[in-house]
Amino acid sequence: MDYILHLILLCGIYMILAMSLNLINGKCGQFSLGHAGFWAVGAYTGASFTVFTGWPLPGFLMLFLSCIVSFLCAALAGVLIGVPCLRLRGDYLAIATLGFGEIIRIIIINMDVVGGPRGFTDIPKLSNLFWTYFWVGITILTFRNLMHGTHGRAIISIREDEIAAESMGIATFKYKTLAFVIGAGFAGIAGTLFAHAQQFISPQNFIFMWSAYILLMIILGGLGSFTGSIIGATLFLLLGEALRFFGETVAEYRMIIYALLLVLLMLLRPQGLFGKGELKFFWKGSKT
Amino acid sequence: MSESTTLFLYDLATYLLNGITQGSVYALIALGYTMVYGIIQLINFAHGEFYMMGAFIGFFALVSGVPIWLALPASMLGAGLLAMVTERLVYRPLRNAGRIPALVTALGMSLFFQYAGQALLGATPRSFPQVIPTKTYQWGELYVTNIQLLIIFCTFVLMVFLWWLVNKTRVGKAMRATSFNHHVAELMGIDTNKIIGLTFFIGGAFAGVAGILVGMYYNTIDPTMGMIPGIKAFVAAVLGGIGIIPGAVLGGLVLGVAENLVVGLWVSTYRDAIAFAILILILLFKPAGLLGSPKREKI
Amino acid sequence: MTTLLETRKATMRFGGLVAVSDLGLEIFPSDLVGIIGPNGAGKTTVFNMITGHYRPSGGDILLEGRSIVKYRPAHITQKGIARTFQNIRLFKDLSVLDNIRLGAHHRTGYGLLSNILCNGKYRREEERIRKESLELLKIFGLHKKHDHLSKNLPYGEQRKLEIARALATDPKILLLDEPAAGMNPKETKDLTGLIRWVRDEFKVAVLLIEHDMRLVMEVCERIYVLDYGKMIAHGGPGDIQKDPKVIEAYLGVQDE
Numbered sequence: 023m024d025y026i027l028h029l030i031l032l033c034g035i036y037m038i039l040a041m042s043l044n045l046i047n048g049k050c051g052q053f054s055l056g057h058a059g060f061w062a063v064g065a066y067t068g069a070s071f072t073v074f075t076g077w078p079l080p081g082f083l084m085l086f087l088s089c090i091v092s093f094l095c096a097a098l099a100g101v102l103i104g105v106p107c108l109r110l111r112g113d114y115l116a117i118a119t120l121g122f123g124e125i126i127r128i129i130i131i132n133m134d135v136v137g138g139p140r141g142f143t144d145i146p147k148l149s150n151l152f153w154t155y156f157w158v159g160i161t162i163l164t165f166r167n168l169m170h171g172t173h174g175r176a177i178i179s180i181r182e183d184e185i186a187a188e189s190m191g192i193a194t195f196k197y198k199t200l201a202f203v204i205g206a207g208f209a210g211i212a213g214t215l216f217a218h219a220q221q222f223i224s225p226q227n228f229i230f231m232w233s234a235y236i237l238l239m240i241i242l243g244g245l246g247s248f249t250g251s252i253i254g255a256t257l258f259l260l261l262g263e264a265l266r267f268f269g270e271t272v273a274e275y276r277m278i279i280y281a282l283l284l285v286l287l288m289l290l291r292p293q294g295l296f297g298k299g300e301l302k303f304f305w306k307g308s309k310t
Numbered sequence: 311m312s313e314s315t316t317l318f319l320y321d322l323a324t325y326l327l328n329g330i331t332q333g334s335v336y337a338l339i340a341l342g343y344t345m346v347y348g349i350i351q352l353i354n355f356a357h358g359e360f361y362m363m364g365a366f367i368g369f370f371a372l373v374s375g376v377p378i379w380l381a382l383p384a385s386m387l388g389a390g391l392l393a394m395v396t397e398r399l400v401y402r403p404l405r406n407a408g409r410i411p412a413l414v415t416a417l418g419m420s421l422f423f424q425y426a427g428q429a430l431l432g433a434t435p436r437s438f439p440q441v442i443p444t445k446t447y448q449w450g451e452l453y454v455t456n457i458q459l460l461i462i463f464c465t466f467v468l469m470v471f472l473w474w475l476v477n478k479t480r481v482g483k484a485m486r487a488t489s490f491n492h493h494v495a496e497l498m499g500i501d502t503n504k505i506i507g508l509t510f511f512i513g514g515a516f517a518g519v520a521g522i523l524v525g526m527y528y529n530t531i532d533p534t535m536g537m538i539p540g541i542k543a544f545v546a547a548v549l550g551g552i553g554i555i556p557g558a559v560l561g562g563l564v565l566g567v568a569e570n571l572v573v574g575l576w577v578s579t580y581r582d583a584i585a586f587a588i589l590i591l592i593l594l595f596k597p598a599g600l601l602g603s604p605k606r607e608k609i
Numbered sequence: 610m611t612t613l614l615e616t617r618k619a620t621m622r623f624g625g626l627v628a629v630s631d632l633g634l635e636i637f638p639s640d641l642v643g644i645i646g647p648n649g650a651g652k653t654t655v656f657n658m659i660t661g662h663y664r665p666s667g668g669d670i671l672l673e674g675r676s677i678v679k680y681r682p683a684h685i686t687q688k689g690i691a692r693t694f695q696n697i698r699l700f701k702d703l704s705v706l707d708n709i710r711l712g713a714h715h716r717t718g719y720g721l722l723s724n725i726l727c728n729g730k731y732r733r734e735e736e737r738i739r740k741e742s743l744e745l746l747k748i749f750g751l752h753k754k755h756d757h758l759s760k761n762l763p764y765g766e767q768r769k770l771e772i773a774r775a776l777a778t779d780p781k782i783l784l785l786d787e788p789a790a791g792m793n794p795k796e797t798k799d800l801t802g803l804i805r806w807v808r809d810e811f812k813v814a815v816l817l818i819e820h821d822m823r824l825v826m827e828v829c830e831r832i833y834v835l836d837y838g839k840m841i842a843h844g845g846p847g848d849i850q851k852d853p854k855v856i857e858a859y860l861g862v863q864d865e
Contacts, residue, residue: 053413120541170727191687
């Protein structure tokens with residue numbers, strides 16, 4: 023039972039990760055492959071906040087504050103990485119963000135205060151289902167509202183046609199950075215929740231593979247659909263567990279199956295399950 | 311010169327030599343990367359895995375007693391064919407789907423080969439047989455092995471061969487035409503599918519050579535050995551100017567030397583960050599690469 | 610009359626190639642001006658310089674007396690220069706209404722925080738922009754299709770929508786890059802009327818590039834003729850038709 027609850031909690035974290043990457047890759051069309059880096063920044067800053075301040079506050083308040091701190095730190099990392107990288111287009115941007123994701127990890131490995139390669143231990147267990155899904159809710163609301171306004175439309179217009187958007191008086195660079203920074207910030211929150219659920223994090227948790235997995239979640243659900251991201255994150259988790267269910271030998275092939283899934287999706291159904299569409303249920307009126 | 315200065319200079323020379331050796335390996339992989347990008351604008355993430363396959367084919371050939379002069383062409387052939395088949399089955403259907411879907415697919419293929427390799431071959435590193443006895447030449451305090459010389463020599467020969475192939479032969483002309491414009495090339499009677507397949511084959515074969523040479527140099531291989539050198543080779547290709555053959559070699563050498571200098575003179579844990587830092591700097595300040603000329607987007 | 614837009618010796622070089630050299634244009638408020646010239650004369654390059662997509666290699670471009678060459682395209686649009694593209698560049702997967710609302714983006718007066726909180730200010734401004742956009746669409750006869758995806762409109766309506774979207778930015782001058790390209794004679798004729806009417810209704814100056822000679826001669830009050838990046842003639846339609854240099858430039862390469 024505990025295991026299942028833990029999975030549901032992880033699922034919420036994946037949802038936040040997937041939605042935040044989808045804002046950058048799917049809505050804004052800026053292909054980032056370094057999302058695990060922002061997740062790491064959030065996890066380490068959030069954990070550092072609770073462990074190093076040691077304020078005698080109630081757990082939920084500490085968690086809330088550390089979510090805010092990690093949002094700000096990851097968003098700051100987003101600015102530092104986004105401003106130089108977002109001038110690049112398409113595949114070059116993908117490689118540059120991949121590079122930065124790895125640089126973040128290498129920096130963490132070299133930081134002794136947070137345990138370096140050995141990992142960060144003794145993080146208090148503050149995440150629970152309620153607070154995880156509270157943040158899932160905040161993410162959904164924020165993104166939904168954003169997409170209903172002119173700032174969200176400006177972000178989408180860049181995906182549609184960057185040159186035309188610029189010609190319509192939309193400061194495209196500013197909006198690319200905005201999408202990147204908000205996406206990074208929410209990945210940071212996912213990081214804090216993760217750190218305070220696992221109680222132990224190490225640079226191994228945030229290897230490039232994870233950027234690829236988050237990418238798999240959003241492609242599975244549909245690039246450009248937040249509804250899809252939520253479903254994609256859930257399916258990703260269920261798939262992993264279902265393979266375990268078939269026995270250990272099958273579970274060993276999990277990575278192979280994920281990789282094949284990614285390739286087959288691109289070949290057979292590149293738009294994923296939802297394409298760019300959203301469920302009417304909670305994205306009323308939103309066309310894309 | 312004081313003794314410490316002399317020692318420092320020998321150290322420096324050692325770092326340079328190691329850097330050039332390492333850089334030659336990057337260059338060999340980068341040649342394939344740059345050819346493939348040049349012809350279909352695909353960042354073939356899986357390219358590093360062809361290098362890994364080359365190493366393993368060489369390994370199995372050598373441990374079963376095949377002599378090196380047969381094992382080397384075998385691993386070239388194997389890695390080349392694997393590259394060609396991958397192109398045919400996976401990349402070709404996506405050729406007109408845009409760069410990002412192709413990139414994601416290449417990423418998937420890379421992960422697939424790594425984990426399939428782990429499942430089939432085991433994740434533990436294997437020690438590569440010593441086929442050529444290592445000979446060390448000494449010059450003052452500088453030591454050079456025959457393997458290092460072999461790696462540098464092979465890279466140079468293959469670069470010249472490739473440059474000749476692309477610039478001086480009919481096939482090369484067809485490659486350049488295909489890279490310039492597929493449709494026009496096709497109208498001119500060039501079988502672009504064949505040319506692209508051939509490009510993948512040559513790229514894969516070069517990566518295969520790199521794999522077997524690295525096996526001999528470091529004496530250990532494993533199924534994930536292709537990931538990092540693959541990405542670094544891409545960095546080398548971008549650094550030199552993507553699509554430019556001497557550029558790939560220049561980029562590889564610069565990267566190898568830079569890494570070894572930083573590791574030798576500063577801290578070793580930042581080794582893998584160097585490549586990415588260089589990549590980001592070059593993309594920001596000279597995106598066309600050291601030898602390239604800038605392009606402009608048409609509106 | 611004061612000049613609205615002026616280029617002073619504007620020059621654009623790409624490597625060794627001079628695409629536009631020493632160009633001097635003058636556009637006045639409510640002007641209706643055409644730029645013509647054979648293929649490769651540098652017409653679209655002129656647009657790209659004016660709208661900030663290219664930074665001129667030499668010379669200056671002034672909007673209401675102030676230099677705009679250092680601004681980014683978005684900033685120039687906000688200052689009052691709007692454009693359409695030779696190959697229609699609508700936001701294809703967005704609705705017709707969203708295309709217009711994006712044109713009005715810089716006039717939408719609420720910040721990011723209001724957007725995320727969906728507060729009163731957000732609702733008021735969204736309502737205003739929606740209403741204005743629908744009115745604009747009505748003028749162009751597109752309001753019934755406001756919720757269609759723009760890629761699903763017929764070709765002629767896509768051209769219209771692109772002009773409407775440019776007008777939504779509230780420009781002082783409208784740059785049309787081959788508005789009649791790909792249109793049939795009937796659509797071209799309608800377009801002639803539309804361009805005049807847009808100028809009068811929205812009080813904008815119109816600068817257009819066109820290959821269709823008849824449209825240019827019928828619509829434009831003044832015409833600049835470019836050949837190999839140089840202005841070879843300037844005047845009213847009647848003068849241009851008689852100008853020997855223009856006839857020579859066109860007869861040499863006449864293929865339309």
